Amino acid sequence: MANYDLTTRIAPNLDRHLVFPLLEFLQDRQMYDDDHILKAKIELLNKTNMVDYAMDIHKSLYHTEEVPQDMVERRVEVVARLKSLEEAAAPLVSFLQNAAAVQELRADKQYNLQMLNEKYQIGSVQIEALYQYAKFQFECGNYSGAADYLYQYRALCTNSERSLSALWGKLAAEILMQNWDIALEELNRLKEIIDSKNFASPLNQVQSRIWLMHWSLFIFFNHDNGRTLIIDLFNQDKYLNVIQTSAPHLLRYLATAFVVNKRRRPQFKDFIKVLQQEQHSYKDPITEFLACVYVNYDFDGAQKKMRECEEVILNDPFLCKRVEDSNFSTVPLRDEFLENARLFIFETYCRIHQRIDMRVLSEKLNLNYEEAERWIVNLIRGSKLDAKIDSQTGTVTMEPNHPNVYEQLIDHTKALNGRTYKLVSQLLEHAQAQAAR
Numbered sequence: 001m002a003n004y005d006l007t008t009r010i011a012p013n014l015d016r017h018l019v020f021p022l023l024e025f026l027q028d029r030q031m032y033d034d035d036h037i038l039k040a041k042i043e044l045l046n047k048t049n050m051v052d053y054a055m056d057i058h059k060s061l062y063h064t065e066e067v068p069q070d071m072v073e074r075r076v077e078v079v080a081r082l083k084s085l086e087e088a089a090a091p092l093v094s095f096l097q098n099a100a101a102v103q104e105l106r107a108d109k110q111y112n113l114q115m116l117n118e119k120y121q122i123g124s125v126q127i128e129a130l131y132q133y134a135k136f137q138f139e140c141g142n143y144s145g146a147a148d149y150l151y152q153y154r155a156l157c158t159n160s161e162r163s164l165s166a167l168w169g170k171l172a173a174e175i176l177m178q179n180w181d182i183a184l185e186e187l188n189r190l191k192e193i194i195d196s197k198n199f200a201s202p203l204n205q206v207q208s209r210i211w212l213m214h215w216s217l218f219i220f221f222n223h224d225n226g227r228t229l230i231i232d233l234f235n236q237d238k239y240l241n242v243i244q245t246s247a248p249h250l251l252r253y254l255a256t257a258f259v260v261n262k263r264r265r266p267q268f269k270d271f272i273k274v275l276q277q278e279q280h281s282y283k284d285p286i287t288e289f290l291a292c293v294y295v296n297y298d299f300d301g302a303q304k305k306m307r308e309c310e311e312v313i314l315n316d317p318f319l320c321k322r323v324e325d326s327n328f329s330t331v332p333l334r335d336e337f338l339e340n341a342r343l344f345i346f347e348t349y350c351r352i353h354q355r356i357d358m359r360v361l362s363e364k365l366n367l368n369y370e371e372a373e374r375w376i377v378n379l380i381r382g383s384k385l386d387a388k389i390d391s392q393t394g395t396v397t398m399e400p401n402h403p404n405v406y407e408q409l410i411d412h413t414k415a416l417n418g419r420t421y422k423l424v425s426q427l428l429e430h431a432q433a434q435a436a437r
Contacts (some may be wrong), residue, residue: 002031004284004312013214015172016044016139021218022154027315035061049082049139051075078140085136088129089149093120096152109158127156131166138169147173164193171215180223187216191233209242213250220257221318221333230257235267240274248282251275252312255286256319259344260336271291285309289341293348299364306358307342310334342366346379350387350398358394 007026011019020041038061045054051074051105055067086093095101095116104119105112116122134149150170155436156159167190174183192200194208213234220226220233231238232252242248255275258268272294277285283291285308292302313319313334321333349364350356362372373389376396380387388397 004315005031006249006252006316009247010217012210012309013247015139015168015215016047017143017176018172018215018218019044021176022317025320029315031315048141049078049136050141051078052423053141082136082140085129085133089133091120092116092126092130093133093149095120095122096149097150105155109156112156113158127153131157131162134166135169138173143173145174146170147177164190167193168211175218180219182218184223184229187212189218195238206242206246208325209239210247213239213243213247217253217318221321222255227257227260228262231261231265231267232256233272235265244274244278246280248278251278251282252286252316253318255290256313256333256337259286259290259340260333270301285312291345293344297348297352299345299349302341302345303364303366306338309341310338313337343379344377346376350396354398356391356396356398358396361396 007022023037023041026032038057041057042054051071055071058067059065104115130149131153134146134153138146147170150166154163154166171183171186171190174186190212194205194212199205220230258265258271272290275291276295285305289302289305289309292298292305319333345364358373359369362369364371367375377389
């Protein structure tokens with residue numbers, strides 16, 4: 001399964017602290033040699049202030065109680081630097097710990113700065129010290145403290161670049177603390193800033209979208225509504241274009257979201273076209289499964305890919321989660337994926353066959369005969385499929401479904417309006433980008 005591991009593609013687009021959960025997952029799954037994972041952890045930790053953690057890993061890796069002298073010296077430096085930053089930020093930290101005083105703060109940042117300066121002798125130096133102190137706390141692994149201070153810093157900061165950096169840090173801290181609702185709020189704030197017309201340069205905007213989508217994987221595959229939200233974000237034209245040009249491996253997660261979503265999304269057909277276009281740049285069992293069913297109509301190939309999809313999901317740190325099924329109970333995402341994958345095969349197979357042999361269909365669904373019969377009966381009862389099962393002959397008969405001409409006309413009109421709107425939006429964005437230059 002190491003062939004399908006995306007860690008090396010995802011990690012460069014994450015804050016180094018966000019890479020640790022991925023390495024922990026790989027270590028638990030034993031997909032790589034344990035020593036390699038431990039060395040990768042130490043390499044990551046060398047760029048942070050988590051010296052004690054690095055020492056523990058060094059002892060585990062080399063089976064010794066001794067640690068290199070540079071680690072000991074680094075620890076002394078970190079403690080001294082932490083004390084220095086703590087003293088510099090102390091006046092503002094003390095103010096923030098006073099609930100009555102904090103109530104004096106308003107939405108008007110200029111008022112806040114003037115009030116802090118006049119009443120508490122707190123100025124830009126102390127505010128900058130709070131940012132450095134929060135950043136240092138984050139590097140030490142104190143994500144809770146960092147999140148609190150970064151939130152307060154953004155309420156006082158008038159530097160847009162610093163404020164944006166603080167928002168990225170706040171988002172990372174909330175993800176690492178697994179506060180998914182708060183993390184989603186920060187993600188939406190960040191998206192709004194990135195998508196604004198006056199955001200930096202077009203190149204920085206593209207890079208920021210790449211980072212945002214990678215960071216969002218933690219949220220979307222842990223939040224209750226994540227599998228819908230990831231489609232809402234990733235399938236937007238400006239984000240889908242970035243995926244196609246710079247991060248095609250993210251198609252795995254968008255494809256999975258389409259499969260496990262509770263209701264079929266109208267964008268699904270367009271997404272299949274994207275998968276078909278991008279087969280040369282990226283493919284894995286999940287994207288290939290959809291191509292087998294909806295592009296090649298290769299049901300034997302789809303059956304084989306389903307088995308591989310199960311392995312991919314179990315060995316992907318984002319996909320091996322639990323989700324809410326149609327009965328509002330939590331099940332492994334794998335189970336929901338396989339259930340819906342069988343439905344995809346069944347619907348497509350039935351669309352091109354009028355009479356189907358149950359034994360053949362059970363093979364396509366990767367079920368035994370009794371399981372397939374029970375599954376199909378339940379499906380027909382709970383869906384709008386016009387089908388009948390003949391138990392004596394062991395066949396499923398599909399009644400012809402003649403499309404309503406008026407409904408087709410309405411659907412085509414809606415699709416035309418949608419494409420026109422997209423085209424106009426793209427032209428406006430292009431014109432604004434040219435004007436900005």
